[in-house]
Every structure is written in structure tokens, then in C-alpha cells.
Amino acid sequence: MLDKDCNENKCAEQIKKTFQTAEVEVKREKRVTVQLRSDLIPPFLSFAKEFMEFKHLSHMSCVDWVEDNELELVFILWNYEQQVQIIAKTRIERVNAQFVSVKKFWNQAETYEREFHEMYGVNFVGNDRLGEFILEDWEGVPPMLRDFDSIKYSKETFYQRPGREDAQNVRATIAKHSGEEVPGFAKDYTIRNIED
């Protein structure tokens, strides 16, 4: 039988032994990070839950790494007995993102999957409740993807109350007063307001 007395190092050892392609790192006390190939996630979750006593699915997350053209799925598990947290990560294709549903291990994973389907456009095979969850009649890019521009959308869709057009930019006002011409390449370093 596997070692019951697994602190974070032993956990890491155990995972390494079983999943040889996994990149395992003990980040600090009680924290283990595991990078896995996407097809290894279901067996990993099953192994962690059934054999390593990681009974509690603390969290599931999805991160958009648009520059790599990938989505990262994150599973955070907690072992109540050993008090160790595993963050298991995997990357999947961003376009036509697809993953296998893990609701068979934890029923509540279904809610996360519904959310990621709606917000990131990930299709979870085996989850029959995908569809409208939080949004209603949403058309277009899933909004949590980083190429969706919320400020622009809000400005176009929702009315902006007029009356603030007289606002001036401090840097531009001073430059105009002194006759300074800030070259284009320098402007990358001008600190801007959230709306600019």
C-alpha cells in the first residue's frame, strides 16, 4: 500500500513515481505543484483522490495564455489529513478548446466546467449541462478570453453619460504649454489612466 504518511515531499515522490512525465515541484511547505500532460489529468485526479486521500476539490481554474495560444486548466486539491495542497496544471489548445469532464470524480466540477465553457469556450466532453449558465443571450467571443475587450464593449453597448468631454490630459497640457514634442516611442512609457 502507498505511504499514508505523506508530507509534501512524499506526495511529490509518489506522484513522480506514478506519473513519470509529470513535472513536480514542492513550492513550499504544504504546497505541491504538478504540471501534467492533458490526457494524464483524469488518471491523476483519480489517483490523487482514491490513493492519496486528496478528497477535497478546493478549486478549478482556467487561465488564458493567449500569447502561447493555450489555455491552462488548474485543479487544486486539498488533503484534509496531511494538509497538503496540490495545484495540478495542464495546458490545452486555445482554439476549439476541448477537455474531458471530471465531474465523475467530483460532482461540483460540473459547475466549474459550465463556467469555463461559457467564459472560455472550453468544451468538456461528458458534461451534459454545458450551455447558458451565468450569461444570457451572449453573442460573440467568450468574455473571459483575453482578446475580448471589456472596456470597448461596454463603451459601445452601454450609454456613457455626457458632460465629461472637457477633461484634459495632464501630460499633454504641460507639453502643449512648453512646446515639448514627445516622440511616439517614448509614449509607451507615459503612465496612463485606466480609460486611455
Next chain:
Amino acid sequence: MMNPNINEKDKRRIRDIVQDFARKHSLWVLAYGTGCGAIEIPPTMTSRYDAERFGIRGSATPRQADVLLITGYLATKTLKRVIRTYEQMQAPKYVIGFGSCTINGGMYWDSYNTINALDRYLPVDVYINGCMPRPESVIQGFIKLQSLIAEGKADGADKYQENLEWYRENQKKIIHNWKMPDYNW
């Protein structure tokens, strides 16, 4: 008081004055927490600030309610329900907008899922400054509403009726799947 130029239509009769007096002292507020400002409603209504002193109290259904509180931001999904709720309310009816979110979007000015200016979609009688407004502000808002009612100026519902097309146009810009009964009040 007696302005000779006043329109016949605008002249208030004694009956209106009596009616408005009665109305302002019996404001039933629909229990619908549409946004985070709703958290200050319980303190306002319960023992510490006791809004019942002004004849303000909660009401469970729109049909019985006089006042609709929009307690902050409105998600587009809620907007649809709020419009439906408002239209179910019977005149006289009033809308109070709570805090920044109802005026120009508040904190959620750049959110893709919340409206920015409530008055484009519903007639608002009174706005209360704050994020969120304290119970004192809320009571002050009601006092303002009462004085508007007494003066016969809280006519948001009439405006809604008169400009229904304009409101509908704005509403439908946000709510794509418009499946609701016609406004018939």
C-alpha cells in the same frame, strides 16, 4: 402660487393634493435586492434606522408595491427581470436609483455585463449619492421622493408611458431575446 400662465393640464386639483399626501405616507417597497446596495436596506428597515417611521415598508410582490429600489448595478440579465417587474407594478409607482452604479456605471463602468445609466431603461425619480448609500442617505432619498410626490413631480411612470418607444428601443439594444408581454398599465 396662482400663476396665470399655467396650463390647464398642469393645474393640480385638491383631489390630487389629498391623494399625493396619502401616497407619500404609504410607500411600499418591493423586496427585490438587485445589487449590493441591498445590504443597507435591512438596517434601514429594522430597529436602528426604522424607516417605518415614514410609512415605508417592504412588500413581497410587484403588484402591491409602490417603490422599486434599484440598489446599484444592474446586470443585463437582471435588467430584463427588473423591466418586467416594473411593468407589473401598478401606478402610482416610483423608482429610486442607489448610488454610483445607477448614474454612470460606478465601479462596473467597464463591465460587459452591467448597464451604466439606469435612466435610459427605466424612469428614475430619485438618485441617491454613494457607493453604497448609508441608511441616512436612503432615508433622505425617501424624504426627497415624498416631497416630490407631494408636489406632484414624481411622474416617472407617466414619462415611461409617454416615451415607451424610446425606452423600448434602449432596452432592446441590451436585451436581445425580447419575449415579454406588452406594457399595459
Next chain:
Amino acid sequence: MAFDLKGILTPFAALSQGTKPPHTVKYPAEQKETAHRYRGMHHNDLEECIGCGTCSTICQNGAIDMIHIDGYETNNGDSGLRPRVDNGRCCWCALCVDVCPTGSLNLTSDYIYVTEDPDSFLWTPGVDNAKDGKEKLSWQSSEGKRLLDYERVPMKELEGTERVKSFAEVVLGYTEDEARKEADRCIACGICTDICPVHMHIPEYINAIARGEDDDAVRIIYDNNPLGEMCGKVCTRRCETTCAINHKGDPVAIRWLKEYVTARVKNADVIKEILNPDIAEPNGHSVGIIGAGPSGLTAAYYLALKGFDVTIYESKAHAGGMIMYGIPKYRLPLDSIDKQVDYMLSIGVKIKYNTKVGTDITFNELKEKHEAIMIGIGFEVPYPIGLTGEDAKGSIQAVNFLYNINSGINVDIGDKVAVIGGGNVAIDAARVSKRMGAEVTILYRRRVEDMPADWEEIEGAEHENVIIHPQAIPLEVISDENGKVTGVKYANAEMIADDKGGRPRPKIIEGDEHILPLTTLIGAIGQEADYSFIPDDIKEQIEISRGRIVVDENQATALPWLFATGDIANRQADAISAIADGYRAVKSIEKLLLKK
């Protein structure tokens, strides 16, 4: 579940509450006072506010606009704009308050505002509550820790006792970590750029340093100042006096940061590599520049970039003018100047050394050769001290003294030196003398706080044990039978108020006269220009007033082809103004010759 009689009866205990008085706050009849740090509506002290716009930058709701308010204009140290809060956006988080560098923006205890008009929620703090806002201040930045860093990263220097042993550079320069940390203090408001004569892009290059993009910072600096490293070492940095952080703390060390980022570039080749300058094809026009000082070099650099054929005529063996010969090497090492000049040469600037116009080449010859001429000769002829006996041996002039020292010529000053004057040149002469092993006294007519020299320079001199004797008026130079200086007679003075409202004047205290024994007396009370090389017919056509050539805002004289820059054209008497002149002259020359 069994019948629970107790459970049915105990709730009736609630009836006992009926005897207690209610705790209701009977608003509006009574209003509970808000807590002393309640976050209500904004108030802005319009006089203290400098319109830096940091409140607007940090606002996550985009609620704060900077707007023009009548009575407040853009000027040095004030953008002339004031914040206006959109209360339809604000969430009263008070980040704007905690970040406000002047502390002018605070929140008040007022919070009730109820209206039927949604367009009336634009709130100009300090205008809309001008009457009572200040009395109601509630959440104030002064109470907590401000979000900005008000303490400058200290610049490491050689110890005073160590410094006087050699001409090694006193300032050790920021390390990379120190520079990042110091640059990070900047809020990038840009208020400093107004007072800078060149209007350098200060917030941009500081921010580039903060982000670790040193090469970009160098590019931004060279956009309108080709002598950034020199400025980094010796600029009079008026920018720092108007820095927004200066109101409550130490200004951002703009000069040292510029020094850090430019000095780390090893040599001219690396500068060229970083800048990768875009040099225009030769346009066939030729410009002559008299004097390789800051203004001449600046003009030459930008003209050369634009494809002009530029030649500088320099009477001395080195380029740099006053910055080469007037500034001691412990402030500006020779290789630093060489590096900057070498880079200019590499992009096509030509410098003819040891060529004094009027002696080696006539002005008219120059006029034949070039389509436009720019004069930037600076003030090199010292004013006499104006004392009897000043012709004595050992009575010398500071500029000549510094020139000799910087040229490597040995000067024997003995062991007791007095410097007369209170400007930077005086301090330089004093500190150089100290390095040569002498005991140095500065005699200055007024108080220390009246000295025109930089306070850092004065402090530096004090650390090096230079004796500063303020309110001392020299009366006579005393010399021995061989005509060699032995001392200076001076009188102590008291300051008396000026009837006309000017600054206080020194008045000699009768009888309080002393003699300071000396081996060398150094005069440093100012310089003037030598215009003898300009032919009379040209002199007649241009105007020379109080020692300076009169120019318009484009550095142009009355003659369309003749321009004047630097000390002979402006009254600022510093390198950065000269650079600004040179930069402006480039535009005028371009306009003149290219008809742009």
C-alpha cells in the same frame, strides 16, 4: 419530536424588551456623527493642488477628470488643471487621497446628496464645497501612510576627507538596484518638463529606467539632449525643484537617474549602437558654429542628423567649452566629455580645434563658407574684482585657474587660498584648491542662503572643510614688496532690509575690518563675452545689450543667417539653457535653409 412546552414559552421572553428604550437613530431629526475617518465626498485645496493628475491615474473607476478651472493657469510646477470627480463612478475608496503627492485632496464627512437629476453628479472638489469642505475633512492622507515613497535613495559619495586627496569623481553613481528603486518613485505627471529649458521627456525616461529598459531611456534622453550624461552630472536641475514629490518629500533624483542611465553606456560606439541614429542624406547646406560648448555641440548634433554639413570652430584643444574647462574633473571627468563628443563626431559633426575665429580664421571667411552661422562662445572673460592691488602676483581669476587645472597646467597656489564670490564657479575654484592641498576660505558678500551656487555644491564644499565666510566684503588686496599677494583686507557686514522691497543688502560694519593672510586670491564674481572677432559692420546690424546678443525666441539675431546661443544669448548661465538654445537654433536653421 416531542411536545416542547419550554420551546413554546421561552420566545415570549422577547416581551421584556418592550420596557427598553429604542436605539433608533431618528434621522433626520437627529443625525449620527460620522466617524473621524469616514469616507465622504472629496475636498481639494485648490491652492495646494498642483494638478499632477495622479488621483486621476490611480482611479480604477476612471471617475476623476482633470479640468481647467478659471483662475488656475499652467505654469512652472502647476499644470493648471484640477480634479473633478464623477460621483456616478466614484466608490469612495480614497486611493486618490492616499496617493495625492501634495496632500491637497481629502475626503470629507459629507455624504448626503439626493436629486432627481442624474447629470448633476459631477463634483469638483474644492469648488462645489468651497464654503465648508475644509472644515469637514474626514479621511485624510496625513493620517496614514501615503502610497508614494517620499524618501530619496541616497547617493553614495566619497567621504569628504577622501575626496580632497584627488580629483576622483565625488558622486559614485547609483547602482542598478538603487536606480530602479529611485526611478520607481516617479509618478510620471510630467510637471517637471515645463521648467526644464530643453523640456526633456523626463517622466518617460524615468519610467523606462523603472521598468528596466535602460536603452530606451537613453533613446528618450537623446531625443532632445545629446549631452545627457553631462547634464546628469552637472545640470542645475530646476526640474527637481518643481517635482510633485518635492511638496511632501524629497524630489525624484532626476539628475542622478539620467547620470545612471547615460554613464552606464561604455563608449561612443555603444551609444551609436543603442541609438541607431537615423542620419538623413546630406542636404547640401552648410552651417558653421563658433564654439564647441553645450549649445554648439547640441546644434551641431541635430543638424548633422538632419543632413547638414556642420563645422564647429573651437579655439581650444578640446570640445566642451565651459563644461570642459569650467567644471572641475571631480564633477565631470574628461572621459565622459570625450565619450559624448566622440559619438557626435561619429555621426558626422566636424570640429576644428585650436581655431580661434578672428585670429586663425576671419569671421568673413566663415560667412563665405557657410550659409548660416551660429555663435555660442560663452562668457570667458572674467570681471575684475575691482579692488586696489588686484594686479598683484597670486591674485588670479577662477575661470583661468580652472582652465589651467583642467588643461593639465600646473598652478602654484600655495597653502592659503581665498575665493571671492558665491556662485558655482567660486565653489568649484574653492574645492579644486582644496584638492591641491590648500586651506580655503570663501568670502561672500551676503548670507549663505543667498549664494547663487547649488546647495549641494555648498554642502559638498562644507564637507570638504572649505571655510565659507558669509557677509564679508573684500576691501583691498595686500601684497608684499615683490608684488606677491599676502592677504586680503575685508570687512564684516550686516544685512539690512531693502527699502524698495528687494532682497536685503549687506552693509559694512564700520571698524570691523580684518586681514586674511593668503598665498593666492581667486576672483569669481562673474564673466563676460569677447565679441572682438565680429566685424564692426556686422556688429552694427545686430544688437548687443548688457553684454549679450539680442535674439528672438528662435535664437535668431537681426541678421537672418546669424544665430546666437548659450550664455551670450540667455541670462540663465547654465548648460541646460545653452542646450535648449542649441536645440531651438536647429529648428530655426532648418526653417531658414530648407524653407520648412
Next chain:
Amino acid sequence: MREKETTLYLGPQHPGITGNMMVKLKVAGDTIVKAETHVGYLHRAFEKLMENRTWTQCFPIVCRICVPEPDPNEENLARAIEEIEGREVPERAKYIRVMVLELARLASYQLWMGGQSGSMGLYTMPQWTVGDRDYILDLFEELTGGRIYHMYIWAGGVRRDLPDGLKGRVLNVLKYLENRLPDYDKLMFQNAMFRKRAEGVGIIPKEKAIEWGVVGSPLRGCGIKHDVRIDEPYEVYDKLEFEVPTHEGNDIWSRAMVRRQEIEQSISIIRQVLDKMPEGEYYNKIPNPLNWTIPAGDAFVKTESVRGEFGYYVVSDGSDKPRRVHVRGPAYVHGVTVLEEILKGANISDVSFIMNSLGTCPPEIER
């Protein structure tokens, strides 16, 4: 004979619903056959908004995620940033944070007592508890400048030091609340009506609780002793003495009893905190907030809120804005899958009662 099934929409406008959400019920008679929660009425896209905001700018907005108890949000974001950045927090700040969190817990329980009893028609209770909660809000106003949204805890510590004399006033309020507890007991917890309606209703099977992701007082109401404050003590909880009450029974009643006992524990914790709080710094200043960047990395931190384990997963890509802030409120699980599960077989009139006992907080589900 099998009764005819009808569909009943409970909410989003319904006085018994906790917050703005809807439960679609399939009922046979007045027994629920199937329940489906519908959320999204309060979706403001916090996580998207934070991706547009600098790290400092995120702090004023996170507290809005949960109105009844905003402070765990600030605490989580601050602690996540501190973990990624490795920023030290002064000891005094840690104590102040615990005080704020426990005061928030008390305030939230006051509101819960009002809601739980209000949802069964006992309207005197909210008059008392919500009124008494206001004294805690007064303390918050004094400490943080705001009644509901405090924007007080942030990376590196807290925003302001304790004002003079606050300790005494906190103790006074604690004493007052403690004296009120017997009144609450008589009116609510010992009330036969409450017991009758709460016992045996809304049962979470003990053996399923952990697997279903139940946390907080519902988990402890199943007799399982788990609490983030002891499992993985944050701030200074490891230096404080307190009990984690549990109750066997798995129903609304046992959840209520757990909460009732936690009120006493919270009061005791705050007293200890005030006693042990050291003098000194309260804030380890961050660099210039306008260009403050956090090194690349990620962290999942959790705080024990009144509803249970409240987690934040924060990812930094090394820039001045978060790459991702993902909020995991306990209601995300309680209010969707768990609620749907335990509503099966329940009575229609118990729906809002059960929702209250689970601490269903829709703004936390959809954010």
C-alpha cells in the same frame, strides 16, 4: 397515484431568496422532485475587470464580491499577492487583520440570524440582530472609514492604524453582543418552532459531505471538524486559542448550532487579539502603486469565511496587472450542486430556509 409534476420558478424576485438568484423547481404537490439553480443575475465580471486594473486598483473592487462579509476577499487578495511577491506583513497588521475578519464574521452571523429566522416568518429576530449588527458597523466605520465596504486590508498590511480608544469600544460592543446572546437563544435557538422546522431538514449526508465539497459550518454541522483557521492557520490564528465547534445531525439545526457557538468563539478570539496585539508598524509599504509589478507566479490562498473556505487563485505574469484572479466562494459549491442535491424531496416552503442555512450567496457564485 403519482402526482402531476409542475415547474415552479422561485426568484429572482422573491423575498425569501438569499440574494438575486432563481431556483427552478419541479414539484409534485409541494414536494420538490428536482431543483435547478439559475444564477448570473449579479454577474459583474470581477475577474475580467481585475485583468484591466493594476494590482492596487484591484483592492477597492474585490470587497464587492460578497456584501455581507467583504473582508475575506481583501484578505485573500492581499495574502495571495504577499505569497507570490514574498512580502512580509508586520505582526501588528496580522493581529488587526484577524480582528477585522472576526468582526466581519460576527456582523455576518448577525445578519444570518436575521435571515434564517426571517425566512421562517420570525420577524422579530431581524429587528434585533440587524439592529445590533449596526454597532459592529460603527466600529468598522471608525476603523476603516466605511460601514460596509472597508477597503482596509491590502497587500503589506492594513491601511490605517487603530484609532485611539478603539480597543475599549470594541470590548464594549463585544460585551453588549454577549449579553444579547441569551435573548437570541430564547427567541430563536430555543424556539420550538425553529427546532421543529430545522431538525431533519436539509440533510447533507455525512459520508458525502467532503466529496461534495461542503465546507465551513455546513461541514461542521455534519460533525466533521475542518476549518481553514486550524487546518492551515493564516495570519496569527495559530497563536490564538479557540474551539472549532461541531454538531452531529447534518441538518439545518446542527448548522445553526455550530454558528451559534462560533459567535462565542469569535468574541473570544477578538478579545485575545486585542490583548496580544503588539505595538509597531501596521503596513509594509508597497512600491509606487502606479507601476507596481508582481513577479510571475501563482498562489491559491484560502480564508475561513462565515460560509466556509473562501479561496482565491491568483496568477501573475510579472506585469502590473493580474493575469487571472479566480474567486472560489463557498457558495459556488453550496449554492449550485449541493443545493440542487439536498433540495430533492424537500418542501417548497423550506427552500429559502435551506438556502439560508447553506449560506447561499449568489454574488459569490457568478461574481
